Amino acid sequence: TFSIISKALNAFRPRPTSPECPPIVVSQGLQEQLDYAQPAEPVWHAAEYECAGAESLGACLRIDTGDGIWVCCCGHENPLVHYQGAFPFKYLKCGRCDRILCPNCRTSEILTPIQSITTEVLEDRFNKPADEVRYCRVCRACGLTHRAAIDGGQIDFSHAPCPCGKVGTEDGSYFHIGEVDAWRRDPPARAVELSLARTMAASMRYMEKQ
Numbered sequence: 261t262f263s264i265i266s267k268a269l270n271a272f273r274p275r276p277t278s279p280e281c282p283p284i285v286v287s288q289g290l291q292e293q294l295d296y297a298q299p300a301e302p303v304w305h306a307a308e309y310e311c312a313g314a315e316s317l318g319a320c321l322r323i324d325t326g327d328g329i330w331v332c333c334c335g336h337e338n339p340l341v342h343y344q345g346a347f348p349f350k351y352l353k354c355g356r357c358d359r360i361l362c363p364n365c366r367t368s369e370i371l372t373p374i375q376s377i378t379t380e381v382l383e384d385r386f387n388k389p390a391d392e393v394r395y396c397r398v399c400r401a402c403g404l405t406h407r408a409a410i411d412g413g414q415i416d417f418s419h420a421p422c423p424c425g426k427v428g429t430e431d432g433s434y435f436h437i438g439e440v441d442a443w444r445r446d447p448p449a450r451a452v453e454l455s456l457a458r459t460m461a462a463s464m465r466y467m468e469k470q
């Protein structure tokens with residue numbers, strides 16, 4: 261673990277910038293960590309879930325369920341997979357429009373937005389040292405997700421500056437890593453619900469502006 265941490269820290273060293281270089285460099289150490297990250301949630305067995313929304317078990321099995329879904333502002337449904345380690349969802353960049361997850365997007369329980377990391381009431385089970393902390397933030401500058409630490413009963417991100425060098429912690433950047441079960445029980449229905457919720461919220465915002 262120590263070598264992973266020191267690798268990660270090395271990735272945060274400021275680099276000299278020159279105009280020809282693109283600003284975001286994913287260091288080899290970081291890329292390696294992302295490549296080797298193992299799924300954090302138990303393997304999905306279709307038989308354990310009813311898949312009520314699917315017409316048949318066959319239809320249910322064809323769905324690449326993952327651990328949840330992110331419905332982007334552009335309407336694209338991005339699968340979410342929770343990984344072990346410091347970067348629980350790797351980079352959250354939309355597969356269609358390239359935008360980074362924002363507060364107007366909708367996500368299933370695995371990424372449940374929290375109002376504030378200071379007022380969030382921690383559940384006891386997150387204080388067990390054996391469990392990985394089920395809180396994370398997304399860097400709104402580059403999309404990389406960072407797992408929180410719990411320090412003195414507080415959610416803490418001070419150990420994890422983003423390798424992109426930007427602060428990137430606007431409102432709506434913090435999440436509780438929720439259960440996968442609600443999603444896996446009925447992925448098609450949950451995806452439709454979230455898409456509708458996103459569209460409704462977008463039209464409400466539009467009407468408020470009129």
Ligand SMILES: [Zn+2]
Nearest residue numbers: 332334354357
């Ligand atoms: Zn998108």
Ligand SMILES: [Zn+2]
Nearest residue numbers: 333362364365
């Ligand atoms: Zn969005």
Ligand SMILES: [Zn+2]
Nearest residue numbers: 399402422424
């Ligand atoms: Zn970043």
